[in-house]
Amino acid sequence: MTMRADDLIDRRRLRRKLTFWRVAAFVIAALAVVALSTWLAGERIPGIASDHIARIKIDGTITEDEDLLRRLDQVRKSNAVKGVILSIDSPGGTTAGGEAIYDAVRKLSAAKPVVAQVGTLAASAGYMIASATDHIVARKSSIVGSIGVLVQYPDLTGLMDKLGIKLEEVKSSPLKAAPSPFKPTTDEERAMVRNMIMDSYDWFVGIVAERRAMSRAEATALADGRVFTGRQALANKLIDEVGGEDQAIAWLGTKGVDAKLSVVEWKPARGSAFFLPTSMAMALGRALGVGDLSTDLIRELGAERLFLDGMLSLWHPENAVSGD
Template structure:
């Protein structure tokens, strides 16, 4: 029994030493990578403030980003790639200038709410819904029962008010009369060329045309274009998922990645300002 206890103590000591040397090796490797990257990329990597044209891609699910909004104080040009429709076009219209490719899809100015009605399926499966609520319109419309006239009227009021706001935004930002904006706000989509003819965009082209427009606003067109990335999810070395993977590779527990973040390693790199807005 005494030998077993000694063996356990020795094993624990070895494990602690092994963990220590693994962490030490990781720190040395990280330092080497930082030094090498700084040597290769210079100021672009170390996060020092240098003049450049920043580009941020807006795609997928659009959510509020206060930090990003604060950065959009310089001249901003929106470069439409494949699609800038509905909320995508609303975002693009906030830019000072919009450039779209000839075959880009632009428009779909309008508001839509869709919800399923699975009440028929519930009947077939023998499922019944019971509810107690404070008023008839609470939690309406519901996918679990057919929508009545009062519920549809409520949703329509919501839609029309949001639509009125959307049309006002387009009229204001695109320098149109409300009647002109409303004529385009029937939900139609347009190609980039059609959007140009309808004054929904300012030019046809891509990144070179966007940069050329920035040059008219005092931005040196020879500046390097640097893509902005959120360090929380896309940091080069110390994104949360990357540090967890490294921690696992070093034999550390899953919390090892969070420990690295708590030590501030993920804040070693800073991103530049946003100048090119790409919906």
């Protein structure tokens, strides 16, 4: 039977569609296989079973990172790790998050030599963590310091007045849920917040004095929120040496660690981007041409700072986006 021209065209269109979807399915399956194999291979860090120097990166805004705390503990317990380099590049973050990591690093330092290698920045809680190590190395132009504590909250009362919004509240006591962005801060509320800040500040200064072998007066003089270059920090005893990872490895050598050992970075075993494991998300992102999907989008955009709550130890230069 002779086919009509319209039927022939429709059949050809159908074949093209089927071919497209077959190719697409094959590509997706191939990506899945590659990503899965990359993920499985990534679960075994090369050299992890042999003696090595562990590198742990601490970057971005600091919070109470359970995965990081777990990794620090695993490094502490590993017989293959002979020394540790903390690679720090952070403006700080929550004071409680910095405290948790500081305590974990001190525990790690009791078991193995630990050196901090500062990249661009180790300020506030970032410097707090660096001070937990046995030796601090920073670049000459690194930014170090910003020792202090801060609480910030917006005042939306002017906006509420313009919009005709009134706040009604009933609370058990005057200082409950204070300070509030929805009403002016009273002197009593401001005094309460300042007492909290000064208590944490006193603790922070005590850490610096103890860890950097300073008098309390010396530490207090440096703890006015200022930041220093690496060279200035060295002159003020906030760091021990200028340089990079080579100098960090050389210092580990003075503590009995073979400087010829490989440096192996201990990374998170799994990530959370779109519920994919880290290695799988990285492979898929590269295959799709959109970069590394293993990093949470909120962290990549720096927007996690918008959700920080409580007392902060975070460097905040003038006109910057995030808080000090």
